[in-house]
Amino acid sequence: MTPNQLPTTNDHRLVAIRAENISKRYSLQKQKTFKEFLPALIGRKETRVQFDALSHLDFELEKGESLGILGKNGSGKSTLLKVIAGVTKPSDGRITVEGRIAPLIELGAGFHPELTGRENVYLNGSILGIKRKEMEKLYPSIVTFSELEEFMDQPIKFYSSGMYMRLAFAVAVAETPDILLVDEILAVGDQKFQKKCLNRMAEFKTRGSTMVMVSHSPDMVRKYCTKGLVLQNGKQLYFGDIKEAADMYEKMMEG
Amino acid sequence: MSKIKKLVTNSRLFWDYRELLWNLANREITQRYKQSALGYAWVILNPLFQLIVMSFVFDKILHVASLGVPFIIFLSVALLPWNFFTQSLGSSSMSLVGNSNLITKIYFPREILVFSTIIAKMVDFGYSCLVLIAFLIIFRIPLTIYYLWIPVILVIQLLLTGGIALFVAAFNLFYRDIQYLLNLIILLWMYMTPIMYPIEIIPPQYRFVMSLNPMAVIVNAYRQVILSNNNPNFYSLTIAALVSTLIFILGFITFKKLEGQFADYV
Numbered sequence: 001m002t003p004n005q006l007p008t009t010n011d012h013r014l015v016a017i018r019a020e021n022i023s024k025r026y027s028l029q030k031q032k033t034f035k036e037f038l039p040a041l042i043g044r045k046e047t048r049v050q051f052d053a054l055s056h057l058d059f060e061l062e063k064g065e066s067l068g069i070l071g072k073n074g075s076g077k078s079t080l081l082k083v084i085a086g087v088t089k090p091s092d093g094r095i096t097v098e099g100r101i102a103p104l105i106e107l108g109a110g111f112h113p114e115l116t117g118r119e120n121v122y123l124n125g126s127i128l129g130i131k132r133k134e135m136e137k138l139y140p141s142i143v144t145f146s147e148l149e150e151f152m153d154q155p156i157k158f159y160s161s162g163m164y165m166r167l168a169f170a171v172a173v174a175e176t177p178d179i180l181l182v183d184e185i186l187a188v189g190d191q192k193f194q195k196k197c198l199n200r201m202a203e204f205k206t207r208g209s210t211m212v213m214v215s216h217s218p219d220m221v222r223k224y225c226t227k228g229l230v231l232q233n234g235k236q237l238y239f240g241d242i243k244e245a246a247d248m249y250e251k252m253m254e255g
Numbered sequence: 256m257s258k259i260k261k262l263v264t265n266s267r268l269f270w271d272y273r274e275l276l277w278n279l280a281n282r283e284i285t286q287r288y289k290q291s292a293l294g295y296a297w298v299i300l301n302p303l304f305q306l307i308v309m310s311f312v313f314d315k316i317l318h319v320a321s322l323g324v325p326f327i328i329f330l331s332v333a334l335l336p337w338n339f340f341t342q343s344l345g346s347s348s349m350s351l352v353g354n355s356n357l358i359t360k361i362y363f364p365r366e367i368l369v370f371s372t373i374i375a376k377m378v379d380f381g382y383s384c385l386v387l388i389a390f391l392i393i394f395r396i397p398l399t400i401y402y403l404w405i406p407v408i409l410v411i412q413l414l415l416t417g418g419i420a421l422f423v424a425a426f427n428l429f430y431r432d433i434q435y436l437l438n439l440i441i442l443l444w445m446y447m448t449p450i451m452y453p454i455e456i457i458p459p460q461y462r463f464v465m466s467l468n469p470m471a472v473i474v475n476a477y478r479q480v481i482l483s484n485n486n487p488n489f490y491s492l493t494i495a496a497l498v499s500t501l502i503f504i505l506g507f508i509t510f511k512k513l514e515g516q517f518a519d520y521v
Contacts (some may be wrong), residue, residue, distance in 0.1 A: 002311060006333035026519060033431065033432055034430055034432045034433075037430075082359070085360070085361065085362055087358070087359060087360065087361065087362050087517075087518045088515065088519055089392065089514075089515035089520040101362075103360060103361055109356045109357055109360040110356075110357055110361070112282055112286055114285075114286040114289045114290070115282060115285065115286060119282075119285070122278065123278045123279070123282055126274045126275040126278045127275060127357065127361055127363060128361070129271065129272065129275075129363070130275055131274060155289075188328065190269070
């Protein structure tokens, strides 16, 4: 592993993520094709359904902090992760994110079944914004971490789903990211490998990476996060200390 | 001022992801013919058979004039660039829709998906040109100074292709009708472009239609510089260049405007 390339990570006043009054409104088109859309438009039927996935979120996360996002299903957790990842723009407000993001959201999103493990590693690296030269240095550690030494030159369509996930995870965590996004509990491989993943995430924390984790489990976020954000129906119920957030979430789930 | 700043950040971002552009193009090329016995040879065999059958029909049966060179050469000079054009548009229309798993998960400049598929098709085009080169040698067509025009014409074609591809890719994400509409338009467009016939046989009163069609100008320019030992018609080529650049700029602006919504609709 190379040491984090950013010399500024020790400066704790630096903001990693700043959300200023962000909202995400989905305006869903009811009709999927012209054939359905045109008659609806002419007949002045409703063509759009509006839906607020996030409304007026306001929080700030400093470099090195870790945020746990808590909320029931459909409360906007995954949408918020997408907004932070820059995949979708907020419809209102502003989000500022500083640094390289490693999304551990859907692992292996860029993998192609016909390509070999090695080819996929390089391809996925470039999707994550890692330069080829950097990848060449990281490659041995990726192979070791994934424990797939003998399979790297086989097309990954022959991989088992566990092997697939291991390789994807190994690429995603190969380089210390500035910001790590984690969705739900990582169910990757057997217990031994899961422990390895969690260790690697703890390692990132000590190196100064900022982490954002979405979870249903209050215990998990208590263990790994310093800040908590509780969402309900897209609204921000609480942002602040993780203990308060986790307690609040537990109460919410009971009530 | 802010627009210029935005353009600079966009260009820098694109530059940062240039490796992804090559890697995606490479992925498309290497995966396509895996598990096929002849592999990449299909890229050459396909246009070869197309050329043989079409020359038989248009030359031996319909007796179409061909500028005094063997018809198969006359046809391939136009058909190969045309195939590059239509295949680029066809695969661009699927480039965003087919990569929805990437679009909803990870951020990178989305135009990379469109451009990488065009690059992959350009590699195919390069290989298919081996057929043309073979014909040029067999039929002893002389190599002239006018061949230097080819890169210029190719750049104009790339601008036109890229511009339309950006439109098609973006709109197909919102309405899948675009891909079917595209097939129809391409078919009609092919008949309205002098590929299977020389532009000279069009009655003069209808010729103006061809000058409105940038692909007609491009295809005709290839013929002029390769087969007629001549400069291309400078006036119509300039117009085609301007139109293509305009289409590219408009396509790019539209694409970038819609980019933020891709993940919500795909």
